[in-house]
Amino acid sequence: MSRDTRKSPPGSPSAPSLRPFTQARYYSGMSDHFIVVGGNALAHRLAIELTEQYDAQAAAIVPAEETPHVVQLGKVLGADGVIVDGAVTEESLRRAGIDRARAIAFVDGDDRANIHAAMRAAALRPGISIVIRMFNQRLGRHIAQLVANCTVLSASATAAPAFVNAALQRPHSVTAGGRTLWIARGTQIDMRQTPFLIAADVDRDRPADIDMLPEVAARSRTQEWMLLQERSTEHAALQFLDVSHTDLVGNQASTTTRMWWRAVDALRFFTSAKLRTVLIAAVVTLLVAFSGIWLLARPFGWALYESLLDVAGSAVPDVYGQPSAVGGDWQRIFQVAITLSGVVLMPVVTAVFVEGTAARRGVRTRQPGTGLRGHVVVVGLGNAGTRVTTLFHDLGVPVVGVERDPEARGIAAVHGLDVPVVTGDRPIDDALRRAQIARARAVVAVTGDDVANLEAALESRAINPDVRVVVRLFDDDFASHVYTEFGNTASRSVSYLAxxxxxxxxxxxxxxxxxxxxxxxxxxxxxxxxxxxxxxxxxxxxxxxxxxxxxxxxxxxxxxxxxxxxxxxxxxxxxxxxxxxxxxxxxxxxxxxxxx
Missing domain, CATH: 3.30.70.1450 (Regulator of K+ conductance, C-terminal domain)
Structure with missing residues (x-):
């Protein structure tokens, strides 16, 4: 799925002019500040995190393209706090005050560009704390050893478990000090467990109004719970994880049903619609004629022998004027039918092999099976979508990917996992139907575009009203409306989590x-x-x-x-x-x- 890169009109009030930073005036007397390199959602969130949560001074080096997130960075840091450069050069790093900075984070979506820029920064300021965003975690471990005082993180890997757990409606947990902690809500809370911490109060009438780590009077846990109930709030508690995660894959079909659907999928894989029509008609005719010969007092083996020879065109017809073998006129009719269907069947079988070979050369991923049930549909195979799909696969949950761009980086990754994918620039409702959304348990929309994610969620709900919906949304107000208006829905933000x-x-x-x-x-x-x-x-x-x-x-x-x-x-x-x-x-x- 393509990312929304709409630009604000030049000179508009909401788009302050971002000019190249030509003077070091803003940083001349400042040290121990932080530098963010990137112009995406994570850079935007990270700048807010540093300035608002840590009350720290920060600067940003952003690309020349004036995207909405670059504009917002200008609002957060001020126009003079944003250095515009087409690439992360030595000049832009010096203008950002790298010689006096405490740490620098490279959060662009390009692993190679982040590595090169990090090495340049390490050469300019030995010992500076460096944080690199990298999708390739294996390479990241090597880079962390190569670059001094370097930490490598993956935003998608950090956020993906939250999306997966929301889709499966199971608790997301964190291991700390040898214990596993999770957030329990409502009837999930076991008040006999310790430790027991009230993590949040959620107003049922206003789910977006959340009181985190509230102050509760010192009394027994049951009294605390009753007090919260009287306040018409829902209790969210932090406690140990002691639940058995079952029903991950959903109800399994019978062996016979699975075999039938696999046969159907194999036929769909090897043949086109026209070939399937001809092939099915020929096979049905052959079976009816074989049954007729068998029922005309022929032994089964002999009837099968004659039928196979007739299919190959090797039958010996009766001689005119001589009495027929067992079966009479009906046998002649059936033999003619078998021979004619064989004339059609053999070339069709040859065409199937030829077409299948050609198709396999051009198709990089397999299509969703007709009998797929209880699976999860992941819309968008970018960084986050690839991580989410991989986690579902590792858990043994059937998963189908939907991606508009056939060259997206996630296509190759899921192809290696043998995960079915629907690709192509087709309407989202058609793509979802091809992904068997009508029988899916959940849909996770994780493209980089809030509107595209919401559209996928709404189309999924229109086709399957009971499907669980998890939407990636950057805008908090947008997400609040989604929570208020739609049931059985969860919203997550990769940048907010990372x-x-x-x-x-x-x-x-x-x-x-x-x-x-x-x-x-x-x-x-x-x-x-x-x-x-x-x-x-x-x-x-x-x-x-x-x-x-x-x-x-x-x-x-x-x-x-x-x-x-x-x-x-x-x-x-x-x-x-x-x-x-x-x-x-x-x-x-x-x-x-x-x-x-």
Whole structure:
């Protein structure tokens, strides 16, 4: 699917002029700032994350094309905070103040361009913290060893599990300190579990109104739950994952049914519609005639022998005037029918092999099977779509891809997994029908265009009203309307899910994972207490800030085990302690010692 690259009209109020940054005035007295390189959705979110959540100073190097995200970067950082350059050159890096910057992130969608730019930055400023966005994670591990002080992350790999779990309606989890945490909602909550943390309150009447890490009076968990019920809110709790993920693949058809559909798929694969019509007619005629000969007191083996010879044109007709063999006139009629159908059948079989060979040379992916049931349709095979499709395949969930661009990078990837794909620039409803959306369990629309994703979701729901819908949407207001108006629907944003991890990497911190509560995210992170950190000497309870942060567990200096009990929260933290913290984006950005 193509990405929306509509430009704002030049000179419009919503599109501030972005000119090449020719003076170092903006950065002349600043140091320890952050540089974002890229002009896409992730660059936009990352700039917001740095400036709003961490209250840090940032600059951006963007491409010359004035896309909507580049325009928004100009609004976030100011026109003078955006350096416009067709490529990441030494000049643009110096203008961005790389000699005084604390960290730089390369978040363009081109792996090769990011690698080259990162190496150029490392040569200009040895020791600078570098974060690279790369789709190829195997290559990324080698690059992280090659470039000093470098962290390689994949936005699509970070966000993909949230899309998959939303489609399967199963909890997304994060492993921390040897335990697995997940967000439970409503009747899923087991109040007997510990630890038990109220992660969020969601107003049922206004699902977009989410109170993350709310302050709750000290009372029993049952009383907390009753209090939340009286406030007409839905409770979302952070607790251990202790559920069995079943029914991933859905109801399995019987062996006979599966064999029948496989035969149909094989026929569809090897033949065109015209050949199938001729072939089926010839075979039906042959079967009827064979049955007639068999029923005329012929043994089955003898009837089969004569029929096969007749098909090959080797039959010996009766001589006129002599008495016929067993069967009489009816046998003659059936033999004529078999011979004539054989005349048609043999060339058709030859044509099938020729056509199949030619088709296999031109077709790179197989088509969805007619008998496909309980599968997931992924619309858009870009970076995110490829990751999502791969995860479904790894889980054993049947999956079908839909991609308009036959040259998209995901085509080759899913071809290697033998995943069926519908390609071509056809109407989305036709593509969805070819993907057997009527019998699918879920559709995940993850193109780079919000409108295209919404269109795919609406067309899917029109064909299959019961299908589970997961939509990739960048715009938060857009997503809020989707949640309000449509049931059995989830919305996720790749950049929103990935930006906290990239920002944390720039800060030198590690985010273990993110947990979603609708469109909000809760970060689970490890925070080490350094000797010179502001955390050293602070009481543990000082980090429990409603709406911002909560300490889940502590591994005390010299210990090898995490304490999840929550006891002794008044203890002063010392250098060497390791904390597992649940935090909102704002809370994580405000942890002491994150920004120098």
């Amino acid at each position: 930006a906290p991890a990239f920002a944390a990497a720039m800060m030198g911190r590690e985010v273990l994972g993110t947990l979603s509560v609708l469109r909000k995210v809760l970060l689970i992170a490890e925070v080490a207490v350094e000797p010179d950190s502001a955390l050293a000497g602070a009481a543990q309870r000082a980090l429990d800030r409603p709406g911002l942060t909560r300490v889940l567990a502590v591994r005390r200096a010299g210990s090898t085990e995490f304490d999840w009990s929550g006891a002794d929260r008044g203890r002063a933290l010392v250098a060497g302690d390791l904390l597992i913290v649940a935090a909102t984006r704002a809370g994580f950005g405000g942890l002491p010692g994150l920004v120098g």
